Amino acid sequence: xxxxxxxxxxxxxxxxxxxxxxxxxxxxxxxxxxxxxxxxxxxxxxxxxxxxxxxxxxxxxxxxxxxxxxxxxxxxxxxxxxxxxxxxxxxxxxxxxxxxxxxxxxxxxxxxxxxxxxxxxxxxxxxxxxxxxxxxxxxxxxxxxxxxxxxxxxxxxxxxxxxxxxxxxxxxxxxxxxxxxxxxxxxxxxxxxxxxxxxxxxxxxxxxxxxxxxxxxxxxxxxxxxxxxxxxxxxxxxxxx
Amino acid sequence: xxxxxxxxxxxxxxxxxxxxxxxxxxxxxxxxxxxxxxxxxxxxxxxxxxxxxxxxxxxxxxxxxxxxxxxxxxxxxxxxxxxxxxxxxxxxxxxxxxxxxxxxxxxxxxxxxxxxxxxxxxxxxxxxxxxxxxxxxxxxxxxxxxxxxxxxxxxxxxxxxxxxxxxxxxxxxxxxxxxxxxxxxxxxxxxxxxxxxxxxxxxxxxxxxxxxxxxxxxxxxxxxxxxxxxxxxxxxxxxxxxxxxxxx
Numbered sequence: 001x002x003x004x005x006x007x008x009x010x011x012x013x014x015x016x017x018x019x020x021x022x023x024x025x026x027x028x029x030x031x032x033x034x035x036x037x038x039x040x041x042x043x044x045x046x047x048x049x050x051x052x053x054x055x056x057x058x059x060x061x062x063x064x065x066x067x068x069x070x071x072x073x074x075x076x077x078x079x080x081x082x083x084x085x086x087x088x089x090x091x092x093x094x095x096x097x098x099x100x101x102x103x104x105x106x107x108x109x110x111x112x113x114x115x116x117x118x119x120x121x122x123x124x125x126x127x128x129x130x131x132x133x134x135x136x137x138x139x140x141x142x143x144x145x146x147x148x149x150x151x152x153x154x155x156x157x158x159x160x161x162x163x164x165x166x167x168x169x170x171x172x173x174x175x176x177x178x179x180x181x182x183x184x185x186x187x188x189x190x191x192x193x194x195x196x197x198x199x200x201x202x203x204x205x206x207x208x209x210x211x212x213x214x215x216x217x218x219x220x221x222x223x224x225x226x227x228x229x230x231x232x233x234x235x236x237x238x239x240x241x
Numbered sequence: 242x243x244x245x246x247x248x249x250x251x252x253x254x255x256x257x258x259x260x261x262x263x264x265x266x267x268x269x270x271x272x273x274x275x276x277x278x279x280x281x282x283x284x285x286x287x288x289x290x291x292x293x294x295x296x297x298x299x300x301x302x303x304x305x306x307x308x309x310x311x312x313x314x315x316x317x318x319x320x321x322x323x324x325x326x327x328x329x330x331x332x333x334x335x336x337x338x339x340x341x342x343x344x345x346x347x348x349x350x351x352x353x354x355x356x357x358x359x360x361x362x363x364x365x366x367x368x369x370x371x372x373x374x375x376x377x378x379x380x381x382x383x384x385x386x387x388x389x390x391x392x393x394x395x396x397x398x399x400x401x402x403x404x405x406x407x408x409x410x411x412x413x414x415x416x417x418x419x420x421x422x423x424x425x426x427x428x429x430x431x432x433x434x435x436x437x438x439x440x441x442x443x444x445x446x447x448x449x450x451x452x453x454x455x456x457x458x459x460x461x462x463x464x465x466x467x468x469x470x471x472x473x474x475x476x477x478x479x480x481x482x483x484x485x486x487x488x489x
Contacts (some may be wrong), residue, residue, distance in 0.1 A: 020444055020445065020448050020481075021414070021416070021444065021447070021448050021452075021454040021455065022444055022477070022478055022481045022482075023485075024454055025454070025455065025478060026478070026482065091454050091456065094412075094453060094454055095411070095412035095413070095414070095453040095454055095456065097346065098345060098346050098347070098412055098413035098414070098451060098452060098453030099344050099345055099346065099412075099413040099453070100346050101344055102344065103310060103313060103341055103344055104247070104249075104260055104339055104341060105310075105312060105313035105339045105341070106310075106313040107312065107313035107314050108411075108458075108460065109314065109409075109460060109463035109464065110458065110459040110460050110462065110463040111411065111458035111459060111460050115456070115457070115458050116411065116458075118456065187457070190457070191456075191457040194457050194471065194474070194475055195457070195475070195478055196475070196478065196479070197472075197475030197476055197478050197479040198475070199471070199472050199475040200472065201470060201472055
C-alpha cells in the first residue's frame, strides 16, 4: 500500500497490532466510568464541608480507618488510571497519524468542542490529580498542613481545605481543573453508553443531555466549595482566617 | 451561475499535489455537481489542461463511487445525498467551492480527487459474507425473521461503501462502514452462524489497514449518504465483546 505519510510517530505508540480499536474503546469506557463513580463519591463526601468541622473530620477519619479496603480502592484506581491515560495517549497519536494530509477545509456537523478536546481536558485533569495528591495526600506543596489536628486530635481536614481555598491561586487552579472535568464528562458519559451498545436512537438525545447534566452537576458541586470559602460563607474554626 | 473552484490536483500517488483555482462559467442550477465538473473538464480540455480526475459510476446515488469533500463536508452540504445527487441549485452564483479527495492514511490518493478504497474490499474479504451452499432459491418466508430484525439488517445493508464516514471522521476511522457490514449479517439467522468469526476478522483487518479509532464524534452518521445509524457501531462493539469472551 502506498502512503504519502508526512506524520511519523514511534511504532510502539502508533501500532494498532497490540490490541484492537474496539478493545481500546471498551477499556476507556470501563475505566472511565469507574473514575466517574469515584468523582461522584468524592464530591458527595467532600460536600460535608458545609456541615462543619466535626462532620468532615469524622468522615476523613472513617476513610483512613477503612484499612485494606482503602488500599484496594486506591490500587484499582491507580491501575485504571494508568490504563486510561496510556490508552488515551495512544488513541490520540494513532488517530492523528491516520490522516497524514489534512484537509484545507473541514467542517464539523455533529461533533463539538468537548469531544475534540478530550486529550487536553484529560491531561489537564491528570496534572491536577498529581498536584491534588501532592497538596493534600502527601502534603508536599504545603508542608504546614502536616501537623494540623482538631480538638479531638484528628487530622484537621476541614481547616486544610479552608486554608487551601483561601489562596486565590489554589482556588483558581481548582476551578480550571473542574472545568476540564466538566468538558471531559460531557463527552465521556454519552460515549460510555454508545461504546457498550446501549444506544437505541430513541434514547440518544437523552444520553447527550445526561452527559451535560452530569458535567454541570460536577462543576457546580465541586466549585461550590472554593466559592463558599472565598465568599467567607465557610470560615476557619475559632474565627481565624 | 458562475463559480470559483479550488480543486486538489495531484498527478499520481507519489506527487505532492496542490490546490488549483478554476472558474466554472455558465453553470445551470439543474446540473448535478458531477455534471458541473464535466462542464469544467470540457473547458479545461479545450484549453489544453489535463481534466480533473474524479470517481463516478452510476450517477444515481446507489453505487458509492463518487467521493468528494465539498467545502469541508463529505458529499457536500445536503444530508443523505451522494455527490452525484447533489444539484447546483444548492449553491449560489459567485460561490467559492473547495473540492478535495477523501483524506486518510488507508485511502491514498491515486490521482487528483480519486483515492484507493481497496482497504474496504480487503475488510469485506476478511469476513463480509456468509458461507452457504448454493442451490434452488428457498421459499419465501421459509425462515421466520422478526420484522424488527429484518428492518435493522436492511438499514445496515443500505451502506454503499463510499467511504464518506472515513473522510469525515476527525480520526479517519472506518467503524461506521465496518459496523454496517458486520450487523447486516449479525441481525439475520443466516449471518449468525459465522457472526463471532466475522466480527473479529473484519475488525482485525480494519485495524491492519491503518484506519483511526472511533472516539464517538458521530460525524460519519451526519454525512452518510445512506444515513447509516451509529447504533450499528454499538452493536458491532457488543458482537465483538461476545465473540472475544465466548458469551452469547
